[in-house]
Amino acid sequence: MEINYCMFYKRAIGKKIRQVGHIWRKNINNGDLIKLTNGEKTESSPRWSPDGKNIAFIAQRPPTDKNQIYLILNQGGEAWQLTNHKPGVRRMHWAPDGKSIYFLANDPKTKEEEKKDKLKDDVYAYDENYKLSHLWRIGIEDSVATRITEGNYSINNYQPSRDGKNIVVSRGISPLFDESTQNEVWLMDKDGQNARQLTDNNVSEFGGSLSPDGKQVLFGANANENFDFYYNDKVFVLPASGGDPKLMIEDLKYEVSTVQWTKDGKGVYLLLNMGIQSQLFKYTLSNKNLKQITNGDHSITQWRYNPVIDQHVFGINSSNNPGDIHLLKGDDVKTLTKLTNIYDYLETEFKLHRQEKVSWQGNDGVTVEGLLYYPIDYVSGRAYPLVVQTHGGPASSDKFGFSRGFTRYNAVLAAKGYIVLQPNYRGSTGYGDDFLRDMVGSYFRNAHLDVMAGVDYLISRGLADPDRLVKMGWSAGGHMTNKLITFTDRFKAASSGAGAINWISMYGQSDVRIYRTPWFGGTPWQENAPIDTYWENSPLKYISKVKTPTLVMVGANDVRVPLPQSLELYRALKRNGVPTHLYVAPREPHGWRELRHRLYKINVELNWFAKYALDQKYEWEIAPGDKIKEEKEQD
Secondary structure, eight states, rough: OOOEEEEEEEOOOTTTTEEEEEEEETTTTTOEEEEOOOOOOOOOEEETTTTTSSEEEEOTTTTTTEEEEEETTTTTTEEEEOOOOOOOOOEEOOTTTTEEEEEEEEEEOHHHHHHHHHHHHHOTTTTTOOOEEEEEEEEEEEOOOOOOOOSSEEEEEEEEEEESEEEEEEEEOSOOOGGGGGGGEEEEEEESSOEEOOOOOSSOEEEEEOOTTTTTTEEEEOTTTTEEEEEEEEEEEETTTOOOOSSSSSOOOOOEEEEEOOSSSSSEEEEEOOOOOEEEEEEETTTTTTEEOOOSEEEEEEEEEEHHHHHHHEEETTEEEEEEEEEEETTTTGOEEEOOOOOHHHHHHSOOOOOEEEEETTTEEESEEEEOOOOOOOTTTOOEEEEEOOOOOSSSOOOSSOOOOSSHHHHHHHHHTTTEEEETTTTTTSOOOOHHHHGGTTTSHHHHHEEEHHHHHHHHTTEEEEEEEEEEEEEEHHHHHHHHHHOOOOEEEEEEEEOSSSSHHHHHSSSOOOHHHHHHHHHHTTTTTHHHHHTOOGGGGGGGGSSOEEEEEEEOOOOOHHHHHHHHHHHHHHHHOOEEEEEEEEETTTSSHHHHHHHHHHHHHHHIIIIIIIIOOOOOOOOOHHHHHHHHOOO
16 A cells, blocks of 8 residues: 655755755555655645556646646656646546546636737726636546536635535635635535535535535534634534435534545545644534543544545644655554654654643633743753743634744744643643633633743743743734734734734735624725724724834735735834834745745844843754855855
């Protein structure tokens, strides 16, 4: 038996340094590991054919600059291009018979639109300049692509049934994020005929799939049993013939991340967010038994389940391993087997930080959890400079796992002598609906107080130095940074990444409003608008109180928390004489992707923290390509 997966690594191509993902195959029986692809750009989404002879994947390869489907023999060799779809493809699934592959694609531009583009006659209507997405199928033997759906709607996700006769789709009025609450679950024949709507509500569903016997459809939604919006994600089930959806698991205190039917259809497997952990569970329909399968200080990533052989493959992300692949048979945890050893070198070649769960009482007595990262070579009894790093979302949670990325470089911070706290403040997922919905009606009711209570807890334990406190965060983590620098001057340095400062202007600027309406009790434009609530929760209202030297960072193409929010913060801080800089990364969306931009962010933050919190100098790290250049010049 073999599995395939995509592994990323850094490679230098000319003067560019970027991450490139390739597809590897692992033989479970003899341990052989074979690299199957080696393109200049990332190959992703590997999928076995049902007979196991071929692997399909998505890549951009010349002469096209769009994502296309490629096939490669499971023994390796040259891959061949299957699709030549002008707009590019995404979200592919093999048909169960292996004779074709389904995929989603945006509608192409018309000839008139292409002509106008060449003439730069390209004025567009904002929020209307999108193309609808539809479902296609392409034959393996003849490479003929057939359109399955067509109409004034958008297919945003889909799942073929196990017998290949039907497809469950998520169908909406557009692909726009803010209109996702109008997506509904539909069921149709494999050729798109006899499409019928199964749900009708004001929440966004996910993960719709047909039971093995074809009688029931399950899906997830961030709703309660009455389909009221803004709750932890739950799983629902309804008859395939139509009817009212029912909550599958009552009184579930965790958040459903992903769900799939078991092999026999008598239950479901679920990946549940438990706050600082994510674990695999099994729920049996007949006796309503919820069984936890995996356990430990980790989070499960990239979970995939094969019902034909009743086996799971997934990564286990822990403090010393970012996610080597594991195999599990059914619900028997005794069969859990580690398949890859890609990241074993981390423990042997590097000093790694210690990570542990901490908990404390909020101001109102509610228990709050978080993750604590100890400095390298931690000495008991010594107080260390503390970096408080708050997660985005805010409907999310920080979990056990290896810290990496441009927003979470805790391994670097630990190596620099910082202790790091990641608090799952009120508004986080995985702790029940009351905990999540504390933000409804007032974003900063308890969230910021939870964070400060965590800081005081670490100080009381003698772990954190109260005179060397630092605050950082991205997205909702940036919102929290903006709030805390207006709430207290205890932090000696701060960094606000893509954070909101003015909820009134933010409501109109961002591509997302659906979450903000319940936070503040309505829109800022309606009659008798709750403007006072919007303004009270806007850090800008109290900006005159800020004394903390604060960096401000944002992507130039960020539509989620657009540049004007960071600009408002920067202008106010600078005018009030607070040390600040605004750094804008060209071409970048809400999350920075280019490696040089990511490295710059880490460098400029570490330099800022060292200057204002530690009274030290910081030596900037140089990109690998620059180091190579310097060495050549010296030679």
